[in-house]
Amino acid sequence: MSDDQEKRVGIVLVSHSAAVADSVAQLATGLAGGGTAPVRAAGGNPDGGLGTSPELIAEAAHGVDQGAGVAVLVDLGSAVLAVKALLTEGDELPEGTRLVDAPLVEGAVAAVVTASTGADVDAVAQAASEAYEYRKV
Structure with a gap:
């Protein structure tokens, strides 16, 4: 990234399933019109099975950190x-990493x-958290 480009908050989507994490990342990016925020999925465990992997999460977080x-x-x-x-642990994730309390799909889109839009991490976390208020009926 060049110095004159605006830095964006990175988004990491963690699921017990790589397919779910990848699909939610694709959906959120698509609904954001392609978006300019960096997004990475961290799903499943390293051997492709169900689970979560701290290594995959940390790798994704460093990959989106701007x-x-x-x-x-x-x-x-x-x-x-x-x-x-x-x-x-302190040094496993980039500085400014936040766990956001939000529904995965709706929160990811938000x-x-x-x-x-270039919003800061507080605004991104708030928008994602507000997705709990989305009602379907």
Whole structure:
């Protein structure tokens, strides 16, 4: 990235399934009109099975880090625990990485759209969290 380009908040989508994480990343990016925020999926474990991998999460977070923060959205309990463990270790994730309490699909769309506008990590986290308020009936 050149110095004159605006840094964007990176988005990491963590699921117990690589296919789910990849699909949500594709959906969120597509609904954001292609978006300009960097997005990475961190799904499953390294051998391709179901689970979560701290290594894949950390790799994805470093891959999207542009210096504006990284918002991490997760699907289920052990994904939360994996991200929290990485955050408490201190140096495993880029500075400014935040675990966001949001539904994975709706939150990912809101996060990518908001990050693509150049919003800061607080605004991205808030937009993703507000997706809990989306009602379908």
